[in-house]
Amino acid sequence: MIVTRFAPSPTGYLHLGHAYAAIAAQDWAARAGGRFLLRIEDIDGARCRPEFEAAIREDLAWLGLHWDEPVLRQSSRLDAYRAALARLDGMELLYPCFCTRKEIAGEIARAGAAPHGPEGPVYPGTCRALSKRVRGARIASGEAYALRLDVTKAVARVGAPAFEERGLGPNGEKGIVAATPEIFGDIVLARKDAPSSYHLAVVVDDAFQGVTLVTRGNDLFAATHVQRLLQTLLSLSVPAYAHHRLILDADGKKFSKRDRAVTLRALRAAGATANDIRRRLEW
DSSP, rough: EEEEEEEEEEEEEBHHHHHHHHHHHHHHHHHTTEEEEEEEEOOOOOTHHHHHHHHHHHHHHHHHOOOEEEEEEEOOOOHHHHHHHHHHHHTTTTTEOOOOOHHHHHHHHHHSSSEEETTTEEEOTTTTTTOOOHHHHHHTTOOOOEEEHHHHHHHHHHHHEEEEEEEEOOTTOOOEEEEOOGGGGSSSBBBTTTOOOHHHHHHHHHHHHTEEEEEGGGGTTTTHHHHHHHHHHHOOOEEEEEEEEEEOOTTBBOOOOOOGGBHHHHHTTTTOHEEEHHHHOOO
């Protein structure tokens, strides 16, 4: 059975891009007689708001979408993320990084250049070589730090995984795609104010919910590379992936939650129907 999911963050109102992603996820499941799940990714306590979560459910229902209950909320899953981090730490694949964003930018500037990955300049590994004694002393002193994954060690441990692409990647990728998680460098998996990164939480939750097909926009295609590494390290189930085109504005830019004119809430208030939205999205 195909199990898909739509997993928005309640940090603003849904827009046309969200509508396309949600419709795509349910359509993949419906065509195969499968299940469609809704997951609320509310791990960012500073930005997530109850009214946005309520609006998500209202907008999806207005579009005519139906999901299986109960709805999973990431804020109820913090122990699962801690367990995943502990497992990676037990493999000696995590290290504390004490660098601020300003310090990282300065290090890159002094180097004259830095490799760029999907999320910008790749972290230069400043804290990777710190001894256990130094790490322990800095943590004991109360210094803030993030937990990074030593990607080189991780790939050396499990090899480079692959994933099945059933949609169409940004460069026309389809079929079995070899993952290259090194493109992200040593990614952050947790911070003091964020008990889990998106990359870690999403693979843990997809496995927990039995998701078999991840449908999402091409802007997240690169994320699949590092998420496949985490799935392999944690011995998690591996879904197939179906990336789809992005819905862009008149200037060719991806819609943003800050653009209130294209939120489903605003369009509905202006008299649009769910069928109007589907026609606009060419669905």
